Amino acid sequence: MKLRDIISPFYAWKRAFEKPFTIMRPRKDREGAPAYRGFHINDLGKCVGCGTCEAICQNAAIDMVEIPGQETKRGDSGLRPSIDYGRCCWCALCVDVCPTTSLGMSNEYNWISDDGEDWVFIPGGDQKPWDMSEKGYRSTDESWLIEPARASMRFVKPDIRRKNFDEMMLGYTTETALEEAARCVECGLCIEACPTHMDVPQYIRAIRDQDLEEGLRILYDTNPFSESCGRVCTAHCETACPVGAQGRPLAIRWLKRYITDNTLDIRDSILETEDIPATGKKVAILGAGPAGLTAGFYLSHYGHEVRVFEQEDKPGGMLLSGIPEYRLPDEVIAREIKVIEDAGVEIKTGVRIGKDISARRILDDYDAVFISVGAQVGTDMPVEGNDLPAVHIGLDFLDRISKGERPDIGKKTIVVGGGNTAMDVARSAVRLDSEVEVVYRRSEKEMPANVEEVEEAREEGVVFNFLTTPEKITESGGRLQITCRRMRLGEPDSSGRRRPEAIEGSGFTIEADTCVMAIGQKVEDEIAREAGIKLNKWGNFDADPERMTTNIDGVFAGGDCETGPNDAVGAIGTGKKAAWSINEYLSGR
Ligand code: SF4
Numbered sequence: 001m002k003l004r005d006i007i008s009p010f011y012a013w014k015r016a017f018e019k020p021f022t023i024m025r026p027r028k029d030r031e032g033a034p035a036y037r038g039f040h041i042n043d044l045g046k047c048v049g050c051g052t053c054e055a056i057c058q059n060a061a062i063d064m065v066e067i068p069g070q071e072t073k074r075g076d077s078g079l080r081p082s083i084d085y086g087r088c089c090w091c092a093l094c095v096d097v098c099p100t101t102s103l104g105m106s107n108e109y110n111w112i113s114d115d116g117e118d119w120v121f122i123p124g125g126d127q128k129p130w131d132m133s134e135k136g137y138r139s140t141d142e143s144w145l146i147e148p149a150r151a152s153m154r155f156v157k158p159d160i161r162r163k164n165f166d167e168m169m170l171g172y173t174t175e176t177a178l179e180e181a182a183r184c185v186e187c188g189l190c191i192e193a194c195p196t197h198m199d200v201p202q203y204i205r206a207i208r209d210q211d212l213e214e215g216l217r218i219l220y221d222t223n224p225f226s227e228s229c230g231r232v233c234t235a236h237c238e239t240a241c242p243v244g245a246q247g248r249p250l251a252i253r254w255l256k257r258y259i260t261d262n263t264l265d266i267r268d269s270i271l272e273t274e275d276i277p278a279t280g281k282k283v284a285i286l287g288a289g290p291a292g293l294t295a296g297f298y299l300s301h302y303g304h305e306v307r308v309f310e311q312e313d314k315p316g317g318m319l320l321s322g323i324p325e326y327r328l329p330d331e332v333i334a335r336e337i338k339v340i341e342d343a344g345v346e347i348k349t350g351v352r353i354g355k356d357i358s359a360r361r362i363l364d365d366y367d368a369v370f371i372s373v374g375a376q377v378g379t380d381m382p383v384e385g386n387d388l389p390a391v392h393i394g395l396d397f398l399d400r401i402s403k404g405e406r407p408d409i410g411k412k413t414i415v416v417g418g419g420n421t422a423m424d425v426a427r428s429a430v431r432l433d434s435e436v437e438v439v440y441r442r443s444e445k446e447m448p449a450n451v452e453e454v455e456e457a458r459e460e461g462v463v464f465n466f467l468t469t470p471e472k473i474t475e476s477g478g479r480l481q482i483t484c485r486r487m488r489l490g491e492p493d494s495s496g497r498r499r500p501e502a503i504e505g506s507g508f509t510i511e512a513d514t515c516v517m518a519i520g521q522k523v524e525d526e527i528a529r530e531a532g533i534k535l536n537k538w539g540n541f542d543a544d545p546e547r548m549t550t551n552i553d554g555v556f557a558g559g560d561c562e563t564g565p566n567d568a569v570g571a572i573g574t575g576k577k578a579a580w581s582i583n584e585y586l587s588g589r
């Protein structure tokens, strides 16, 4: 045996008692190359906690963790990535997939610690010297792993669609639906943002797997108006989609529509339920709009006997009377109502509560009552001349059109208001061959209408007159003279929007044949008065926002009559909550 072989083990043991070399003699500071991938940095205000970085990391180096003080809110999970540098291989896939581009890498690589815990930290949360580093690696347009543009939807061109009430959006083809579905990062932030909590990532996955039967089942688990929502939903989910931070958010609404459009012939068989044991409990629902019918659908799945009372001749509520056919054809609503009836819900139309049957009697005859009568009374402006024959209320105008009327409204129409009803009125008036001008007292930024609606209205020729309000309407020579005044924006009011203030001496007159006021709607309070149900300070039914209970035992309220004028999916969400809560009540829980 050589002498070196005998000495070597002792030499190695000697090293075991020395301090680690790197701590004893730290390297001299030396900057990394400008694009070197060093430790991560994260802009916590921009990050929405989508977890896409965690999902892509092949080394399981990222955990999404709670961070003190970070709020959990719609469109933000409140979680933030924590990175384990014992696992990270600095590949930067997480940076290239980050939808908000909040995540980057510094070029700092010179950091020494002998405490293993130090090597797991929350970039941006656990303060580090390189947090403000400008140098390092960032995703670029070329390296970003998400396609920023939407797959395009087929639609009817503005110059053709403005001549009729035919549906204008034509839906995705299989090719474009697959292309669009591939953009989903499956973060699930959309689920929380959706008022009815639709499982968006799962139904988009079903499209990718080309399993539309499964996709349809997922849709109906949370929303019996999926076909309508695929056309007219205000898409809270798309607002929360983190892909929208840099590109266009996923076209979730159109993907939903793709599933329903392509399962029409198998819908009945897929949604057919096994015989559900009857509970023997009876539930009355007042109002056959989206909230009431949704509640009825899920209550019948719990095994309760459900009867819906509707004052109009047809069920559908605001979906039918408030949304023109070019956005939502009647046949779509009819198909969805058939599914609800097939689930066992009985709908009695043409019944006026308080006239044909008293609210008191319904309360006595049923084990539970859900009030979902909507907010169907349109309000007008308190200005002189609002009662002239050529001045109309927005909801009444839309209702007439939904019933097939095509009134002659003359060559020029003024629409007052900036919400979705005003856009529906304006675009309907265009289709009645009138020149249309929308008058709105705030600026475009404050308009409550959906941006898409405003864009489409413009494409169809609607003209907008912002910061303007009517003050008086007179009639002369068969035409309306609408005296308006210019406004400027002052301090924010209780709605958070800046309050419009009149500018002295700015009056001017617009001549028109028709004027439609689309400025708001309120709740008919007759049922509340008759049954002793409390209203809140806005005149809406006062119900608990989670359990939908009112001040009367066994009486629940939801939809627009409880929230005030809202979108269809908001009403569907309260209907679903009410079904759960009523079932709890009837089960003695
Ligand atoms: S992918 Fe980006 S936005 Fe999403 S959690 Fe990670 S760092 Fe935040």
Ligand code: SF4
Pocket: 056, 057, 058, 059, 060, 061, 062, 083, 087, 088, 089, 090, 091, 092, 093, 094, 095
């Ligand atoms: S750089 Fe690569 S290994 Fe490191 S956390 Fe990001 S994805 Fe994971």
